[in-house]
Amino acid sequence: MSTFTSRHGRISRTAIAAAIVVAAGSAGAAPSAELAKAAGARALAQVQAFPGRTLHGAGQSWAVRNVVVDADGREHVRLDRRFRGLRVIGGDVVVHASRSGAFEDASLTLRRTLALDIQPRRSAGDALRTALATHSGALRGKPELVVHARGDSPVLAWDVLLDGEGEDGTPSERHVIVDAATAQVLESWDDVQTAPAAGSGKALFLGTVPLTTETSGSSYVLKDTTRGGQSTVDMNNRGFGTGKALSDADNVWGNGTTSDRATVAVDAQYGIAMTWDYFKNVHGRNGIADNGVGAQSRVHYKRNYANAFWSDSCFCMTFGDGNSSIYPLVSLDVAAHEMSHGVTSRTAALVYSGESGGLNEATSDIFGTMVEFYAANANDTPDYLMGEKLFKNGTGVIRSMIQPSSDGASADCWYSGLSSLDVHYSSGVANHFFFLLAAGTTAGQPSRTCSAGNTRVANGSGTLAGIGNAKAEKIWYRALTVYMTSSTNYAAARSATLKAAADLYGAGSAEVNAVSAAWTAVNVN
Template sequence: MTQTSSRRVRITFSILAAAAALATTTAGAAPSADQSRAASARALSHVQAYAGRTLHGAGQTWAVRNMVIDADGREHVRLDRRYRGLRVIGGDVVVHGSRSGAFLDATLTLRRALTLGTKPGRSAADALRTALATHSGALRQAPELVVHARGDRPVLAWDVVLDSEGEDGTPSALHVIVDAASAQVIESWDDIQTAPAAGTGNSLFLGSVPLTTESSGSSYVLKDTTRGGQNTVDMNNRGFGTGKALSDSDNVWGNGTTSDRATVAVDAQYGVAMTWDYFQNVHGRNGIADNGVGAQSRVHYKRNYANAFWSDSCFCMTFGDGNSSIYPLVSLDVAGHEMSHGVTSRTAGLVYSGESGGLNEATSDIFGTMVEFYAANAKDTPDYLMGEKLFKNGTGFIRSMIQPSSDGASADCWYSGLSSLDVHYSSGVANHFFYLLAEGTTAGQPSRTCSASNTRVANGTGTLAGIGHGKAEKIWYRALTVYMTSSTNYAAARSATLSAAADLYGAGSAEVNAVAAAWSAVNVN
């Protein structure tokens, strides 16, 4: 993320992704195990029966990742594809079925049938040498032979994962995809994607807030059993270890300043609780992984660490204490942003590179902002700025959804070179879309529509009426969980949100028209 003021400070909030277990969600009553098995079986049958739509072919096998069953019985089952035993990056499919079990459609990124051979021309050692020649780090595990299907033509490739650490101390798990024929790097992305007893907390940013803690003997600990057991630990300014549980004798935590180490723990615990409540009460999601399990928050991570990140490997949020210009990274929208990366990794799994990476980052901005609106805390007036509470000068922010280009690097509009931008900057197009969909070209705000020219800065004079953030957030969530796949680009995101709006509000509805108009306003047609 990037702030805007006289001096730019880049903060790349993060997620460390890992394989997600099968999670079944529903907009109606929770399906039984038999219903889930039946929906899975139907999807597996459809994916083969409708090979022309799903691009199923010889040598392919499938595994159910997760599913959504609508209140009206429609089924949306997400499947991961393997080809002759190899994982297919960009091969995932969402199979849509009716209540009666009939095939409706499929959403996928793959463009061509898989017919390639599986004998690599270059060895794993060749791939590793290429990866280490272009990126620093230590090999995490043996390079994996995969099919890379995110481009126009699927190719055999090696997935080389390198562990390292950034200059600011953020851990890195970099996937370097190396062509198995030429040993050239195809692309790379980092899995680090840079966002309870009745107690009282005196927070750094939000004043006095309620906390649900747990009694432990004669004291209390920051553990919330009503939200899956989520808890907060103090890392004691180290970048390793498990941290120390925070305890308090009177269940009143922090003093509102950084002189008390519990203060930022209050913000972290409260922010994670608000994120849990937001996804549960607004979208019916039972925790980040939709399995009722709460996450851990780690505060006081390293020294002068002006960042925060979500890690799937530990299922935890980590917050740094900031530096001379940045407060500790425990603001409400940051917590919502980072934990939303966990939601994305367990649903669409948007790869953190190119346009899909920009959509991944924008998804976290959107939901981080919506968590702020949901909490409606008087000390942090809801807005469409990310991280505006973090800057000691009182004027900075990390990103603006109203006018993304105001940070000097983000794009307001889609243009042909967008995918070459860092994902924190290409996210601006989806952020701008969401603001226009929710609020329109609001009087008194600098948000503008985009012209048809190939520019990333909005300069149009069109006007739009918003549908409200309440409808906009539901459209985005359904698009993410039902229609987007790992390699969804902006054109496909337009289709996904149009389908989501039609599902929620009806084909030809004002909401569907508003989605189309907002995408057109940012040059996604």
């Protein structure tokens, strides 16, 4: 079992893995390893052969992160960039090639060719002092010299990684990016990505559900070898350690209430099973990392901990037991939300800050919601609300995709100050977009379009017809895995989803027009 030690959604400091992850395109079979290797080699050559599109330049080197080959043979190769040996934050590129291997285009968020001095004017010690003056925590390792390319002009910077803990007890793995010339903080983000505050088994929320378990001597353990060895362990209300495997003599788990510690483990184990099945059966993805390896769920984390989080460090989801107003955070949509953070980290790796951070959170809300629809559990009627089962008063929700601003903090519409919001609230724009794309301005729902102007709350009167979940979810998944990059903002997300819709349903199709209309309806033009 892994402990909570590594970084979420980033490449190793010492080397970029050259392994190629192969993903099937829609309705296609996974290509051979030889084909994937060849596609990667072509992309490595093309990224240098077409510098006008990829912004390749002197001193740059590349490594393949993953490869997607569509059913029709088109290739999409994601590459990570280094400049004179330094990791480039925001420099990743997806190279797109035709079925014959000819270069077609590239997706990237870098704005200009890299040309900068890599001798820092301020030391690693200066960067650490700045980071500790602005954020709490303990230094992990040494500050790393990087190129920060998420702004208008790439700059030399220090990436200072601080281990700490939030006010509610959530572990923190915070990157503080400090300018190597001025020692000013450029931005920061946390690699621990949370759900906001708020056999067979008898689940807390889902009634009696089927479980796939494993025998261990004369008893059973919550480990599912049919889904990559996914398992659930009991943290015994501690915030440290690896947890304890749960066992059961008769393979009937829980009693439907919190009086039995196995009950919330049932919800968690079933939740990761449904999420695995959703990504595999709907999108052709074989587990979070698309490598057939299952994740772990950790339940009963700390005491009075009303949150849940995903971390790549332990490749796991962790669930608190809630508090006086919130039930244990093991509802199906929350479990799927957390797993989906892992999918994002292994595809677009959307940085958890600014508009890219909002898109990261929205991606987890979107797929968390789609898993709920996929499971179609009679005890948890599918809807476009996140965490509605968690509140003991029976009326609360974590977020609404129908009307994000109903929580008093999330944005319905894009506006110029959106990037200053917490990522859980800036996610509202993409959530609203997805609802309008899938369901439209449905009768009886409070969802409204946005009028022109710098407003965060929808107040327009336009109408849209939705294209349904099945098409909307495929468009978002393809955009995430093929076109979005680590610093994609809302304008680029519009472009990514339009390209994805055209790939899936044809240029000029009703689906492409619907994507365009839904983005316009939330002020993303």
